[in-house]
Amino acid sequence: MLNNxxxxxxxxxxxxxxxxxxxxxxxxxxxxxxxxxxxxxxxxYKHLQVRGIAIKDFSTGTVALASTxxxxxxxxxxxHQLYGNGTSAGADGNATGTYSNMPYLGLVGNxxxxxxxxxxxxxxxxxxxxxxxxxxxxxxxxxxGSGQVQLVSSLFTSTNAITSITFFTYATGNLGAxxxxxxxxxxxx
Numbered sequence: 001m002l003n004n005x006x007x008x009x010x011x012x013x014x015x016x017x018x019x020x021x022x023x024x025x026x027x028x029x030x031x032x033x034x035x036x037x038x039x040x041x042x043x044x045y046k047h048l049q050v051r052g053i054a055i056k057d058f059s060t061g062t063v064a065l066a067s068t069x070x071x072x073x074x075x076x077x078x079x080h081q082l083y084g085n086g087t088s089a090g091a092d093g094n095a096t097g098t099y100s101n102m103p104y105l106g107l108v109g110n111x112x113x114x115x116x117x118x119x120x121x122x123x124x125x126x127x128x129x130x131x132x133x134x135x136x137x138x139x140x141x142x143x144x145g146s147g148q149v150q151l152v153s154s155l156f157t158s159t160n161a162i163t164s165i166t167f168f169t170y171a172t173g174n175l176g177a178x179x180x181x182x183x184x185x186x187x188x189x
Contacts (some may be wrong), residue, residue: 006063015144019187021049024046026182032057033175035168038183041126043161046188051179053116057176065106065119066170069133069162079154085147107141107148108169111176117141126162133162 022045027036041048080093104127106119116142119139126133133156140149156162165183 003174004128009163012060012101021184021186024048024183024185027114027180028179029179030176030178031033035174036179036181037164037166038181039164041163041165041183043127043163045127045185046125047048047166048162048165049133049184049186049187050123050165050167051119051120051184052106052181053118054167054179054181055111055114055116055176056171057111058173062108063108063169063171063173064183065117065167067105067110067165067167069156069158070164071166076157077154078157079130081150081152083148083150086145105135105137105154106139107150108175109141109143113143113175115141115143116179123162123165124138125140129159129161130160132157139185 025038027038029036041078047115056063078093078095081109082091082092082096083089097141105121107117109115109117117139118141119137121139123135124134124136125131135153135154135156137150137152139146139152165179167175
């Protein structure tokens with residue numbers, strides 16, 4: 001019986017219900033590049049989710065994964081962040097729009113440590129043109145016992161539906177080889 005159920009889901013024969021996830025697109029980098037863009041995002045889902053791992057192609061420090069929606073930069077983003085590293089915790093945020101992009105969506109590891117940052121980013125009600133788009137992210141990075149975990153909330157202060165998302169490092173350098181990004185659509189009721 002279980003094998004039959006698994007076969008149905010693997011073949012895609014089962015109808016997707018409310019709250020189900022559907023793969024839209026994935027990017028796996030074979031070499032370093034400056035950014036990853038999901039464009040022409042279908043407007044048929046309730047929410048979006050991006051899951052991934054990222055590393056930068058240069059060797060020093062840890063940086064944040066940043067993004068823009070619809071190619072918009074400037075003061076169209078705000079954020080709040082809670083973080084901890086095992087010995088201390090903190091919080092910060094930016095409600096004034098001084099960043100040119102949405103920072104803190106994830107942590108990006110570095111080439112010298114070989115450690116990737118991992119993240120799950122939810123983009124809520126991305127097609128609703130009656131309100132701003134809310135984003136939340138859970139992410140972390142471990143480098144042999146040191147690292148950080150983060151809970152982030154962000155706001156895209158535009159009522160435009162999200163049709164594209166671009167990810168890049170919020171510092172000098174590129175996203176490194178083997179970084180992986182997967183975009184999913186979440187069905188509504």
